[in-house]
Amino acid sequence: MDTTTDSGSNAQADRPERLDRRLLIERLSSYWLIGAGLFAVALFALIVLTLVQQSIPIVSEHSLLEMLTSSNWDPASEEFGYLPAIVGTIYVTVLSMAMGTPIAILAAIYIAEYAEGRMKVIVSSFIDVLAAIPSVIFGLVGLIVVVPFVGDYLAPALGTHSIGLGIVTVSLVMAIIVTPFMISLTVESLEALPDELREASLGVGATKWETIRSVLLRAAGPGIFSAILLGFGRVFGATIVPAMLIGGQTAIPESPFDAGETLPSLIVNDFGELMSIPLTQSALIFVGLLLLVIVWLFNFGAMLVRRRLQRRWQY
């Protein structure tokens, strides 16, 4: 109070200038923040528009139905049939989810319901580290370990033949990659359940296993289902592991032990020298658009399911 009256004449001269500067900074900072905010919104449109615009050449040259159902992929003679890659992608996704989902749910139940204290910390940090490992590393270890295992042991044991590279190899590795991701989502939805549920069930004399089976799994069901859908999206869009381990064959695989191609691995494997062939870039970017749409459908489904769960338990 004293200081303002003491230096009254001085402050009056300063004030407009200081206020101006403050307001200028205020305006500049708001430009930056609004700009960044708008960019985040635009990013969504940017991705869709870019992919659509770059896909137009291929879609206008070839009929969509023909491309999706033709099994002939040969950019050099302008044949763009996606069917082998689509079949390969479905094979890989279904196989790795069939292996990964039970493991992920059981491990999540152990972490959320059984593990306690230090054990829980150790186990969850192992899972976190596994989730943080880049996929190129899984690819290399797959080459060194899983490829000989499939080629020399698994395929002969099942009475078939495999060069080691192929759909089964990719699926085994992808199952390990997608598991930690699904575990953490499932643990989250189990731990979000109110403790009253557990206490009520144990109180009427149910054993722990009965509580998990009949109460907790049912209550967390939508959350677990959304974790599985997100897992599907993950495997579907995985690129590097299929590119390294699937063998790069653009023919429809006859058995899971065959080499093949997935949609994302098609992009990586045919990128490069083939890009000079007209329409190839457009054909590969169209694959990207397909991936985007399908993964969004998975994510959207997961979001709807999760929202139902949230409304039910109010967390």
Added chain:
Amino acid sequence: MSAPTETDAFEVDDSSIRRMRFYGRIFLGACLLATMVGIVALIALVFDVVNEAWGWLTWEFLTHPPSYLAEHYDPANYGDLPTGPGGIYPALVGSIYLIAMTAVFTLILGVGAAIYLEEYAGDNLLTRFIEANISNLAGVPSIVYGLLGLALFVRAVGAGSSLLAGALTLTLLILPIVIVQTQEALRAVPDSMRRASYGTGATKWQTIRNVVLPEAIPGIMTGIILSLSRAIGETAPIIMVGAATSMFAPPNLTDPTGSFAAMPMQIFTWAKEPEGDFQHIAAAGIIVLLTVLLLMNAVAIYIRNKYDRRK
């Protein structure tokens, strides 16, 4: 059974309870087994990589450019090489530059967008639509961001297969995650602090800069570092943008439109070589990549723990 008469009233058929207990134990066993799959996979993975890289990871490997010949990487041959040993140096430097530039872009765009959404935008339908879009973007496969980077930065903007195009692509890739995590950190700052700041006559920006950000910075930093550690290992987008498969000098930070090498790309290239010894070299590269990645994670965890304790 010939139980004494006084306990008759309590005589129950406990075989169903015993059966449930037995199922419960089997179930716990199955859960433990499933958990072990992940743990064993991680241990096997690390063991295998270290085993492969043993003897190949040397100081020279860190400080020399790559070579086309596997013999050049073998420490036994270092003595009589006219060209010098082979290594990962340009890719290591390239990855660090790439992540540094990505960090700058992420701060400007990601943190800015989160501040806008949390502090400026009202809670209306549009904001919720934007937020739904952002969480949807987080699930987009990285290869799609690679295609976007190729079409947009490499071709349309004309940045070419450059450090700049790579960093911008990686920025787009982690932007959704950074925005969501920054928003969470901002949301954790109590509203009373903002009101107290406004009460003293501070402007919106002054409040954000002097009150909200200092409080939220540990959470924001943790989110950014963890996202960057994801970006440094991403291979697919880097391939699409066109990282060099073999670069003999580190990229030049003063010329961001020059070509660049990056560790994941280098490892991918080595792993594709048919010659067996390249697997050892790729494994040595992986140890370098993992070390950088784990260091970044450790910093993030340190920041989180340090500031958690204060509260």
